Amino acid sequence: MGKDGEDRTLFGPTLQIAQEGQILTLPKATAFGPNGKGFLVVADQFLPWQSQQREVVGVRVMPTEREWVVDKPFSSVAEKGGFGGIGSNGSDFALAAWEQRLEDGGCQLLARFAIP
Amino acid sequence: MGKILPETAGEYFGLSEAPRHQSVAGVISRRKFLKYAFGAGAAGAGVLLARTLGVSLETVEAAPPIPPPPDEEIVPPPCRKDEICIEEPKPIETLNLGETFPISDKASETRGASIAFRATDKRAVADQKALVAWHQLDHIPHYDKNGQLIYYEGVYHLYSEVVQKGKEPSKKVLLAEIKLSEEKEERAKQLPMRVYVYEEEQQEKRRQAELNQNAEGGSLILVRPESGWTLNPDTLWGFVWAWTTGNEKGWPRVGGWRISDEGEARGGMITVEESEHTYHQLYPSVAKKRDGAILVGWQEDENTPEYEFMFRIKGQIFNQEGKSNGSSFEILRKEDASLQHPQLVWVEKLNRFLLTCMDPRWIGGQPRVRLLGQWLFGDGKPEGDSFLVSKDFRDKSNHSLAVNAQGECLEAWGNRRRSLWTVDFG
Numbered sequence: 001m002g003k004d005g006e007d008r009t010l011f012g013p014t015l016q017i018a019q020e021g022q023i024l025t026l027p028k029a030t031a032f033g034p035n036g037k038g039f040l041v042v043a044d045q046f047l048p049w050q051s052q053q054r055e056v057v058g059v060r061v062m063p064t065e066r067e068w069v070v071d072k073p074f075s076s077v078a079e080k081g082g083f084g085g086i087g088s089n090g091s092d093f094a095l096a097a098w099e100q101r102l103e104d105g106g107c108q109l110l111a112r113f114a115i116p
Numbered sequence: 117m118g119k120i121l122p123e124t125a126g127e128y129f130g131l132s133e134a135p136r137h138q139s140v141a142g143v144i145s146r147r148k149f150l151k152y153a154f155g156a157g158a159a160g161a162g163v164l165l166a167r168t169l170g171v172s173l174e175t176v177e178a179a180p181p182i183p184p185p186p187d188e189e190i191v192p193p194p195c196r197k198d199e200i201c202i203e204e205p206k207p208i209e210t211l212n213l214g215e216t217f218p219i220s221d222k223a224s225e226t227r228g229a230s231i232a233f234r235a236t237d238k239r240a241v242a243d244q245k246a247l248v249a250w251h252q253l254d255h256i257p258h259y260d261k262n263g264q265l266i267y268y269e270g271v272y273h274l275y276s277e278v279v280q281k282g283k284e285p286s287k288k289v290l291l292a293e294i295k296l297s298e299e300k301e302e303r304a305k306q307l308p309m310r311v312y313v314y315e316e317e318q319q320e321k322r323r324q325a326e327l328n329q330n331a332e333g334g335s336l337i338l339v340r341p342e343s344g345w346t347l348n349p350d351t352l353w354g355f356v357w358a359w360t361t362g363n364e365k366g367w368p369r370v371g372g373w374r375i376s377d378e379g380e381a382r383g384g385m386i387t388v389e390e391s392e393h394t395y396h397q398l399y400p401s402v403a404k405k406r407d408g409a410i411l412v413g414w415q416e417d418e419n420t421p422e423y424e425f426m427f428r429i430k431g432q433i434f435n436q437e438g439k440s441n442g443s444s445f446e447i448l449r450k451e452d453a454s455l456q457h458p459q460l461v462w463v464e465k466l467n468r469f470l471l472t473c474m475d476p477r478w479i480g481g482q483p484r485v486r487l488l489g490q491w492l493f494g495d496g497k498p499e500g501d502s503f504l505v506s507k508d509f510r511d512k513s514n515h516s517l518a519v520n521a522q523g524e525c526l527e528a529w530g531n532r533r534r535s536l537w538t539v540d541f542g
Contacts, residue, residue: 026514027516027528027529027530029516029517029526029527029528031518031519031520032520035521036520036521036522038520039518040211041516041526041528058211061526072209072211074210075210075211075213078216083226083229084229086231087230087233089233089244089246093233093244095233095246095248096213096231097229097248099229106222107223107224107225108219108220108222108226109219109250109252110218111217111218111229111248112213113213113281114212114214
């Protein structure tokens with residue numbers, strides 16, 4: 001299967017799905033979409049202009065005839081949220097959950113089902 | 117025209133954070149959007165603007181379009197020299213997210229949400245049940261005999277819950293409880309009362325102080341649940357690590373539970389194998405084969421001067437009854453690197469597991485990370501040598517690996533150093 005450290009190009013080219021200035025961490029990827037195609041990726045986004053502020057963002061990555069593209073973003077996942085996770089049934093459903101900061105300083109785990 | 121501006125402004129402010137979510141179709145500053153919204157709104161294109169803000173199409177369609185007056189040409193307002201004018205963005209189709217609903221009760225913090233669907237079970241796909249596992253920090257009030265609040269005790273709870281679309285969530289199941297050690301609790305009691313009397317503005321500081329205490333002592337902390345369904349429709353796995361220090365038995369260990377279809381834990385915690393030299397077992401990941409067998413992978417070091425914090429990736433196979441078919445074994449090790457954060461998936465069409473992990477090193481005085489991959493046979497043993505997933509040593513944050521029904525794998529990671537987020541796939 002190749003020598004240690006050798007780039008065997010088993011993985012395709014890197015696809016940049018964020019803009020300069022965004023700081024996205026803790027990505028969670030999962031199978032998604034009709035017939036199991038594509039992936040959903042959610043991640044925490046640090047907001048450097050707001051100390052300790054986070055939010056949860058996400059996109060869908062889908063194949064085309066020639067390349068993979070990021071075809072759909074989430075309209076909104078969570079503001080003031082973080083530590084998000086996502087799962088999918090591999091067919092037509094996904095569930096995203098994340099920690100949500102409450103106004104009084106507490107936290108709560110919130111969730112949403114996502115539909116393609 | 118008098119109604120257009122307020123409606124447009126309302127759509128904008130109602131989704132005022134939307135531009136920050138447009139990580140694909142171009143992030144445009146709020147200032148630009150605001151100018152554009154009001155400028156174009158005055159020209160009667162309010163509906164189109166709502167789409168450019170990333171509103172879901174469903175929401176947009178709900179707003180009735182306002183047709184321009186007959187024979188009136190729509191001319192965008194001219195740009196002033198001190199403004200940045202942008203071209204009209206194409207409408208953005210966004211993913212349809214349902215209503216937000218709570219899973220946990222209110223807590224001081226909730227972390228590590230891990231979600232699993234029974235992807236390969238047709239019945240599960242139909243009933244759309246998902247398991248969510250998480251941990252949360254709760255502060256339990258303690259009172260004296262006069263009913264006076266003395267202090268709050270920090271307790272970590274690990275829960276799981278079955279969630280089903282269109283139905284009330286099942287009762288959450290408490291899997292584990294981790295209290296501060298008695299020593300820490302005594303220290304907490306000795307601190308000035310004012311620190312522990314509940315005051316809203318003090319709560320966060322106190323929580324941070326408490327965490328710092330733990331960090332200094334290395335005594336407690338967070339769990340990161342990993343969960344996955346098995347093919348057996350009434351069993352599923354949640355894996356978690358947690359620890360307290362102070363004695364040899366307190367080092368972090370990887371373990372899991374069998375959980376019923378209704379979310380109930382079946383039996384006690386099942387742990388992976390350890391040796392007399394096992395020190396830390398951290399960051400478990402689970403993947404299941406089609407026959408229901410589960411491979412658990414984690415990072416582990418040894419309580420010896422030579423291998424302390426020199427993590428290697430270990431694994432162990434369990435059947436769907438939770439019984440191990442053998443001993444734990446080494447999946448990947450580098451003599452000159454401490455491998456961390458394994459991620460596992462089962463690739464059905466190749467009849468192989470795929471492992472990816474982080475390979476952090478110090479280069480030029482800076483911490484750098486690259487990502488390694490390793491194919492594994494069905495018994496979890498490595499096939500050939502490891503290979504590079506990321507092609508350089510840039511500083512990287514956590515990563516995640518997924519596989520879809522076509523057997524395509526996707527690896528995602530954050531790149532802090534360049535403030536970019538990149539995705540690899542293959």
